[in-house]
Amino acid sequence: MEKRNLEVEKAIAYFSSKESHGMQFEVDGRDTQAPWVTVGVITVKRHVKQEKYNGFKPKYVIEVAARLNQALEKFPAHQGDVHIHICNMERNSTNNDEAMYLARYMHMIERHTNVKVEGDSNAEGEVPVDQFESEQRDYAFCLGEMAKFGAKYTIILQDDAVVHDNFFTNLKGILETKVERRTTRGEVVNGNTDNLAQIKLYFPEKWQGYEWNVVSCLELLSIGSFGGSLLLFFYGLFRGKIFNNRKQFRVAFCLSSLFCILLASAIGRQNLLVLQEKCGMYHIRPASHCCIPAVLYTRKGIDQITEYIKSPELKCSKDEPLDVAIGKYVDRIGMQQIAVVPNMVDHIGIFSTLHSAPKNPKSFFPK
Incomplete structure (x- = not known):
């Protein structure tokens, strides 16, 4: 937690330096020209209920936003092709202090605007739902809002998914050389992106080891x-x-x-993947149904997936969480889902929005 607090301080100092120079480096609204990539960061206020963690306030989204913009600054030739937005999903949006802070620098989209929550219904008159259904609705809302920008690719990040350095530069290289085009027997051929639904940019480290497969x-x-x-x-x-x-x-x-x-x-394969990342040696492989801290959607895939997770027939639960439901749906409609290896983001959230108890830090690492 001390490390996280230090990283948050660095992130706040980064934004403060932008403020002091009067720099507004994010679009506010929708441009007429569709961007190459639209990034939506889904965030809600995280609550720390355990007494031993009193005084600690997870401010992951500030760190995530700072790293996104720092990565964008290292992508100068194409900065105008990337739009970054904060999706504030808090039922009373002003209660999400971190998102409101970021609204001074970045474009923010709110699902519930200044709503005083009372009684048994939420801001839209819906019956209260559990955390899994709430995650489903929040994800569907942000995904739908990002789809309106008409970008070629849309990235949805959870508010505890921190991108690596040169994220956009590496992503562009991966898409151009391994997805849109690829080299086969010495010849450059066009990739079949029409059937591609999503590209996962993160897979838990503890499951990245060698297995008997x-x-x-x-x-x-x-x-x-x-x-x-x-x-x-x-x-x-x-x-x-x-x-x-x-x-x-x-x-x-x-x-x-x-x-x-x-x-x-x-x-250990995890340590070899770190070396592989340092050398910029990324590759593509089939994706599993887990997980969705960082996912890139194609224009065709985002429309179908958004429609599906908005449909009343889908009710996410502990037995079938959102990532599994999306993965099964993509398989069912015959579209492709792939993953980038090594990871392009770090998952830093110890305090989850789905579980009241904090995660054991050891659970992030291989046994």
Whole structure:
């Protein structure tokens, strides 16, 4: 929590410096020209109920907003192609202090405007719902509002999803080289984005390790083959001799490959992905139904998904939360959902809007 408070202080200092120079660096309203990417940050006021955390106020959204704008500043040639908005979902919008603070610098969209909550109905006369249904309605509202801008891509971030440095620069490279176009056998071909619904930009670190499945086995075999070949190359280079026969070479290659596989397993896939990110080596793979802290939607996908999660037939619950419901729907309509690896955002929220108890920080990391 001390680290989070420090990061929030840095974020506030960042916005204060903008204020002191009178800089307004976000659009206020809708431009006539559709942007390349519209970003919507969904936020509600987070409540800390445990006594031992008294005095701590989660201000994740301020940190998220600051990092978004810092990433946008590193994307100077295309700043006008990116619109960032805060979706304030608090039932009494003025109670969300962090969102109201950000409204001084960024365009904010409110679902409930200055409503005094009384009785058993909410601001729209709806019957009170549990947190899962509330999340569904908030997500549907923000998604629908972002769709109105007509952007080629729409990103929905939860208010505890902090983007990495050079987020927009890396995202543009990924979309242009791995989604819209890709290289196959030395030729550049157009990707089929008409059937693409969503791209997930985050997957929990604790589930990113090696498993007994086809993808992990192929990845380990690739590491073993490449690493084993590299070790034999350097062995021959420094020793100045090669193996006397094929049998010795095969045994040495198998042992070298096995060593590299065991080394990769000991280091952990999560740590290797961090190195991969530092080198800018992103790749695309099929996405699971989990999770939605950061998701990019295509123009075609956003319309269908918004209509679905707004429909009365969908009732999210603990047994079928929103991310699973969306994933199943995309599969059902035959559209594609993919994920970027490594992650492009960090999920920092210890205090969840769905659960009263704070998360154990250890749950964010592999066991």
